[in-house]
Amino acid sequence: GNSVTQMEGPVTLSEEAFLTINCTYTATGYPSLFWYVQYPGEGLQLLLKATKADDKGSNKGFEATYRKETTSFHLEKGSVQVSDSAVYFCALSDLGGADGLTFGKGTHLIIQP
């Protein structure tokens, strides 16, 4: 079956630091890959996505590249802000989405001023 593994937090960084959150996946087909973000007390928002190998998704300074050879989709940002503090979820969609998204366990990111 499908699975997503991401580094568990909390990850604590200082403002303006470089961020990497690792994500690797296992899938039976050729999945689409996503990063979602959950701010405290809110639902999930799509941060970025990639639908095929070597695609790079980007949004709000965050980037992730779909690496089929390493089955990875690591999230990066060059300079984090306090407002980036949230829980980040890596997810995949396979089989045309009929089975919904398979999520990683989430990484709690804390940015200190």
Place this chain on the structure above:
Amino acid sequence: DTAVSQTPKYLVTQMGNDKSIKCEQNLGHDTMYWYKQDSKKFLKIMFSYNNKELIINETVPNRFSPKSPDKAHLNLHINSLELGDSAVYFCASSRGGLYNEQFFGPGTRLTVL
């Protein structure tokens, strides 16, 4: 306008009761979903549904049942509530297909006493 809405936002109830959570989307999407987020923030698909097919995660107890009066609504009914049902429940929708970008509601925090 809210894309995916859920009511109620909070639900506190006693063991053994039957309750419902409502979900509506105004995005014109064909597929809707219910997810459960446990106390450790882990998200798991419960159901995916479009007007042709209901896919049930095999680990979901049959006390849980989705009801769809029309394409824009997917309500979640829970019978004989148990302590372990306490969680945050998220509704989501997508246009389906390979890319399957999902839009999430704000969540319903269910507490079973």
